[in-house]
Amino acid sequence: MLSVAGLCTEYVDERGQAVRAAHEVAFEVPQGKLFTLLGPSGCGKTTTLRSIAGLERPRQGEISVGGDIVYSSQRGVFVPPNRRGLGMVFQSYAIWPHMTVFENAAFPLRVGRRALGRREIEERVLRVLKVVALEEMAGREATKLSGGQQQRLALARALVMEPRLLLLDEPLSNLDAKLRERMRFELKRLQRELRITTVYVTHDQSEALALSHSIAVMNAGLIQQVGTPREIYERPGNQFVAEFVGTTNFLHATVSAPADPGYYRVHSALGEMKVRAVEALQQAERVILSVRPEDIQLSETRPEGENVWKGIVDQKVFLGEAVDFQVKLRERALQSRAHPSLRTRVGEPIYLRIDPDKCVALRATGEWAPGE
Amino acid sequence: MDAALPRRIEAPGRAGFDFKWLLIGACVLLTLYLAVVPLGFLLWQSFFTPQTAAKAAELTLGNYRQAYGSPDTWILFWNSLRFAVGSALLAFCIGTLLAWMNERTNTPFKALFYALSLIPLIIPGILFTVAWILLGSPKIGLINLVLQGLFGTDAVFVNVYSLGGMMWVDGLHYSPVAFLLMSAALRSMDPALEESAVMSGAGIVHVAARITLPLVWPAVFATLLILFVRAIESFEVPALLGLPVGIQVFTSAIYQAVHRYPSQIGLASAYAVTLLSLTAIGVYFQSRLSSRGNRYATMTGKGFRPRPIDLGRWRTLTTAIFLAYFLLIVALPFAVLLWSSLQKFYSVPSLEALQNLTLDPYRTILGYPNLASAVWNSLLLAVGSATLIMLVTSVICWIVVKTKLPGRWLLDNLASLPMVFPGLVLGLAIMILYLYLPVGVYGTIWIMLIAYITRFMPYGLRYNTTSMLQIHKELEESAAMSGASWATTFRRIILPLLKPGLIAGWIYIMIVSIRELSSSILLYSPGTEVLSIVIWELWENGQYVELSALGVMFILGLFVLVLLAQWVGRKFGIGEA
Numbered sequence: 021m022l023s024v025a026g027l028c029t030e031y032v033d034e035r036g037q038a039v040r041a042a043h044e045v046a047f048e049v050p051q052g053k054l055f056t057l058l059g060p061s062g063c064g065k066t067t068t069l070r071s072i073a074g075l076e077r078p079r080q081g082e083i084s085v086g087g088d089i090v091y092s093s094q095r096g097v098f099v100p101p102n103r104r105g106l107g108m109v110f111q112s113y114a115i116w117p118h119m120t121v122f123e124n125a126a127f128p129l130r131v132g133r134r135a136l137g138r139r140e141i142e143e144r145v146l147r148v149l150k151v152v153a154l155e156e157m158a159g160r161e162a163t164k165l166s167g168g169q170q171q172r173l174a175l176a177r178a179l180v181m182e183p184r185l186l187l188l189d190e191p192l193s194n195l196d197a198k199l200r201e202r203m204r205f206e207l208k209r210l211q212r213e214l215r216i217t218t219v220y221v222t223h224d225q226s227e228a229l230a231l232s233h234s235i236a237v238m239n240a241g242l243i244q245q246v247g248t249p250r251e252i253y254e255r256p257g258n259q260f261v262a263e264f265v266g267t268t269n270f271l272h273a274t275v276s277a278p279a280d281p282g283y284y285r286v287h288s289a290l291g292e293m294k295v296r297a298v299e300a301l302q303q304a305e306r307v308i309l310s311v312r313p314e315d316i317q318l319s320e321t322r323p324e325g326e327n328v329w330k331g332i333v334d335q336k337v338f339l340g341e342a343v344d345f346q347v348k349l350r351e352r353a354l355q356s357r358a359h360p361s362l363r364t365r366v367g368e369p370i371y372l373r374i375d376p377d378k379c380v381a382l383r384a385t386g387e388w389a390p391g392e
Numbered sequence: 393m394d395a396a397l398p399r400r401i402e403a404p405g406r407a408g409f410d411f412k413w414l415l416i417g418a419c420v421l422l423t424l425y426l427a428v429v430p431l432g433f434l435l436w437q438s439f440f441t442p443q444t445a446a447k448a449a450e451l452t453l454g455n456y457r458q459a460y461g462s463p464d465t466w467i468l469f470w471n472s473l474r475f476a477v478g479s480a481l482l483a484f485c486i487g488t489l490l491a492w493m494n495e496r497t498n499t500p501f502k503a504l505f506y507a508l509s510l511i512p513l514i515i516p517g518i519l520f521t522v523a524w525i526l527l528g529s530p531k532i533g534l535i536n537l538v539l540q541g542l543f544g545t546d547a548v549f550v551n552v553y554s555l556g557g558m559m560w561v562d563g564l565h566y567s568p569v570a571f572l573l574m575s576a577a578l579r580s581m582d583p584a585l586e587e588s589a590v591m592s593g594a595g596i597v598h599v600a601a602r603i604t605l606p607l608v609w610p611a612v613f614a615t616l617l618i619l620f621v622r623a624i625e626s627f628e629v630p631a632l633l634g635l636p637v638g639i640q641v642f643t644s645a646i647y648q649a650v651h652r653y654p655s656q657i658g659l660a661s662a663y664a665v666t667l668l669s670l671t672a673i674g675v676y677f678q679s680r681l682s683s684r685g686n687r688y689a690t691m692t693g694k695g696f697r698p699r700p701i702d703l704g705r706w707r708t709l710t711t712a713i714f715l716a717y718f719l720l721i722v723a724l725p726f727a728v729l730l731w732s733s734l735q736k737f738y739s740v741p742s743l744e745a746l747q748n749l750t751l752d753p754y755r756t757i758l759g760y761p762n763l764a765s766a767v768w769n770s771l772l773l774a775v776g777s778a779t780l781i782m783l784v785t786s787v788i789c790w791i792v793v794k795t796k797l798p799g800r801w802l803l804d805n806l807a808s809l810p811m812v813f814p815g816l817v818l819g820l821a822i823m824i825l826y827l828y829l830p831v832g833v834y835g836t837i838w839i840m841l842i843a844y845i846t847r848f849m850p851y852g853l854r855y856n857t858t859s860m861l862q863i864h865k866e867l868e869e870s871a872a873m874s875g876a877s878w879a880t881t882f883r884r885i886i887l888p889l890l891k892p893g894l895i896a897g898w899i900y901i902m903i904v905s906i907r908e909l910s911s912s913i914l915l916y917s918p919g920t921e922v923l924s925i926v927i928w929e930l931w932e933n934g935q936y937v938e939l940s941a942l943g944v945m946f947i948l949g950l951f952v953l954v955l956l957a958q959w960v961g962r963k964f965g966i967g968e969a
Contacts, residue, residue: 032796075869101872102881108873114866118888128874131884174870181875 021217022049022072022185027081029067041067043241045081049185049234052215054208058228059238060264066189068238069221073108073187074101086184102131107178108187111194113170115162121173122158125149128181148180151210168199172206179214186211186218192227204230225265229253237261253312255298259382262310269316269354271309273381275301283376289352293327294376299383307381315378316356318345319371320364327374333366347372412878419787420803426846427809430821434668437824438661452658459662469666472624472641475558475634479626480619482563487570487615490717494571495578497703499710504718509568510958511721514950516907517565517628518927519943523725524561525632526732526936528552534728537740553637562629564721566622570615577611614681621674624667625814627910632931642667643816643910650820650914657824664817672812726947733940753941760938762921762929769837770906770923777844778901782894784845785852786860790886793860794868804853811850815910818847823914835917843911848901855900859893892961899957903950 027045030038042064049055057065070076072083074090077098083091085106090099107128116124126145129136136144149155152172157165165173171191178186191207192200208231211218222228228235229249237244237252237260245257256262259270273288273295286295288309295309322328331349338360345356347370354372364370438455459465493499515523527534530548539549551557581604589603630644640648642663649660703710732738733753739745757763785807791797792804810818822843826834833839867889871881887894909924916925923946930939 073869073873075872101869102875102877105875106873108870110866110870112864112866114864114870116867116871116885116889118891127871127876127884131871131874131876131880133875177870177874187873 021051021053021086022055022219023082023084024048024068024072025082027068027071027078027083029064029071029076029078031067031076040241042071042078042238045238045241045243047236047243047246049217049219051217053233054211054218054220054231056220056222056228056232056235057238058222058225058235058265059244060223063238064241065221065223065238069187069189069219072185072219073106074099074104105181105183106185106187107181107183109171109174109178109189109191111190113174113191113194115165115170115173115177117161117163119162120158121149121154121160121162121165124162124173125176125180128177132181144180145176148176151179151214152176167195168203171195171203175207175210179216184217186216188218188220190222191220193222193224200227207231229265237264239264254378255380256310256382257298259308259310259384262380262382267313267355269311269313271311271352272384273307273309275303275305275307275381277303284381286381290329290349293374293379295379295381296377297381301381301383306384308384310380310382311354311374311378313344313355313357315375316347316354317373317375318347318356318358318362318364319373320362322371323373325373326376327379329372330369331372333364333368333370336364336366345370415787415879416791419784419791422784423788423803423807423849426842426849427806430818430825430846431668431809431813433825433828434661434664434817434821438658438665440658455658455662458659459666468640468642468645468663471555471634471639472667472670474555475562475630475641476620476624476626478555478559479563479566479623479629480616482559483567483570483619483623484574484612484616486564486567486717487572488574488612489713490567490571491574491578493710493714495575497707497710499703499707499714501711501714505571505714508718508721509572510954511568512566513903513954515565515722515725515947516909516924516927516950517626518632518909518924518931519729519947520565520725521561521628521632522927522931522936522939522943523729524552524557524564526728526738527724528557528561532738532740534740552633555634555639558629558633558639561633562623562626565629566619567721569622570619573615573618574608574611577608577615581607610681614678617674617678617681621671621678621812624670624674625816625910627814627816627913642670643814646816646820647913650823657820660820661824664814664820667814668812668817671814675812726944729940729943729947731940732937733944735937738936753937754945757938757941757945760926760942762926763942765919766921766923766926769840769920773837773840773844773922774902774905776841777848777905778898780841781845781849781852781901782856782898785849785856785897786887786890786894787882789853789856789860790882793857794865807853808850810846810848813847815847815908816914819843819911819914822846822911835920837920840912840915840920840922843915844905844908847908847911848904851901851904852897855893855897856890859890863889895960896957899953899960903953903957906950906953 025046028043029041031041033039045064045068047055057068059065067076071078071081071091072085078091078093080093081091082089082094085104088099089095089097090104091097116127119127122145125148126141129141129144146155146158149158152175154169154172154176157169162170162173171194174191188207192203195203204227211231220228220231229252232249234246234248235252236246239260245252245261247255247257252261252265256265256268262268263270271288271290273286273293275284276287276292277285278301279285279294283294283296284301286293286307286309293309295307297307301307317323322330329349331347331354333345334348334353335346337344341360342357343360343362345358345362345364347354347356349372356372439451439453440455490505494502494505526532528536528550530536530551530553533550533552536549540546552561585607586599586603589599594602624641625643627643627647630639630641631647634640635644635648646660646663646667649656649663731741734749734751735745736748736750736752739748788803788807792800813821822839823834826839826842833842863886867885868881871885872878876884906922907924908922909928912922912925913928916922921929923942927939927942927946930936930942
């Protein structure tokens, strides 16, 4: 449905110098799927989205929507944003304060190339307002809406012309925490029901994991990894992805020998252990191990199996639904999340077990030093 | 373009794109043409001899030689400088005292202070000057007559026909400007800055010298520069008060050089170039000051209301000062105009004259042959220039604020350039331009429209920029994403959102256009007189009572306009934006 290839963008900073924003960005979004660009601020995700929208002119690359090329540096094609027929929700919602709710939502139909009858406009606007549960508010001043309502109105406005592609630029970031969580479900339900192809930009990893069919993690203008939420979370492709998506423990290690297919024996600060690797590793290769806190199982009695050590509880934080433990083991502190029923006190010994399947060995790139 | 492209809608997209550049290009060219071309012609003309029937114009340095070789010019220069500095200082002192009284003390009538700040808008310079002639002339001046009667002498107490008198009238008229600027400076200064100096052990003198003065100094300097530039451009006061007694400044000298036969346009241009350099220097320093002003930002964004000083018994004094000021700037001038508008022939107020109150002047003036057309012309010009300026500057301002086009800062500066043109110099430059440019504009109302648009364009830009800065970029982008072309976005999104600034600027330009005199005086011709020209003619003809009648009606009309502007400002200022 959407295909982005070899996209390079630049912007000009205050001193008039061209700064590279996105570099060789390429991805495909199949029909009806929600695709997320995830990354820290300045990683190029918003520039990529705005290039798809046509609000920014990339330097190089090709973008096509549903088979129509909307931008191609090679062929010299640039379709202006108002001719691309895409829907977009902006970070600030960009609700026009001088119009009513109805007028805001009707605007795309009024300025569209296809002249619509009054009856039809009304019908379509009310239908889309109903979808976002704003039909009662149609006559209101747009400025009188609450944050969540404005967000839904922005969504309705983007959907009213039944776009081929919906672009969402951090749509939830201006809402308070409670509302954000509710809107997350709303958004997911809507997207899944309408089956509208969507590109979603966010810096919030939990949003990305919750909503997406697939995620592209970006950093410094480059796509680091593309995959399903589960793949991204459980099999991070590199240290950046492992660190940025969720929290994790990093450990230096050296490969000592291959084990079962896909598994290796390594020597780390904790001692000998069995880990999983996405790529094939060489013997004596230096790797970084990533272990999620919830994948370190704690117990007061020694568990069965591999990768088991005994440590000392250094600190603990009670969070209500879980307890975060910091366990000290041979001068290394490991973060672990456990069920609140585990009541081991600070200073007492505790057993750790790491399932080899959940301990991912990443090739050490040297770019991202493990947070030790 | 490659013909083998996949299906895409080509033509309409390109048309919308082209239209945007067409409009932007047109606005840029218009700005360039309005702001730069007259200036070029003015410079060019200053190097030519006067053209007469017998002799064609030739290239010469004679104008500058005549202008700078003669000792008269140095007197002119000296007079201009003294007049401008004197009236700027007077306005500054009065304005600052009032600002301090209003912001930092418990003097009553605070609401009135701000109403007074509108005086320069409501009472045009020419009427204020005429009113002060009626009050302060040595022969018929009311103040002299009253004092003479009181003391039983025939000594002249005040004489507005003097350099001092000129400074007084001009300085008084523009003191509200100083009041507004200094009020803003005082209001934005956190008293904690002074209080912390006191807590550090400094005495009053130390606080004033080391803290207060350095903090308000940029505002003081900027205010003085603004007042100086404005005073040196002032035309009405030097023309009405200076010329009869031979005190010439640059503006009145330019006027006389043009109105001589044969017209010495070259000489006038040479004077104008000098005057222009003076104002340009002033405006340059002022803009530099305001761009560096952030360093001195005493406004922290935190709301604070300085605790006013309780003046105790001195409150009576400040109240008296305020009432005296009110008397001098509003009550007396308006009263004397009202009085004279109710007389058959101008006479000094007395019981006897009270018997002769009549509405005749109003009847005469309403039957004045040119009045109807002058009112029509004034309104046409005011509405026309206000509308065109606000629309054109909205596009210019969009380019400057919203785009990243290279050279947009130049456009901004070009559109603000007319700010340095004194009205008279602009009139002269435009006159010269259309004398040479055979487009049939000279001698029509169009030439005045061009002058007004050029002169007031910077105001329009200022009003639009303030509003434009508040419009989030995404409001436009979401319109583009909705499928709106640039033109549609501009018409349906930008313009409605600019509305508060558009309306406020529109009314302000209406007001200043209606009272415009110093450009019009060089550009009008029979049939294209405007209201202020009619007042000028009445003055030249000595028809004082008719002038007063027209003046009273004019002031009331402007008063309504200003009230409207205030109301609109309040309504839209809070509602939207």
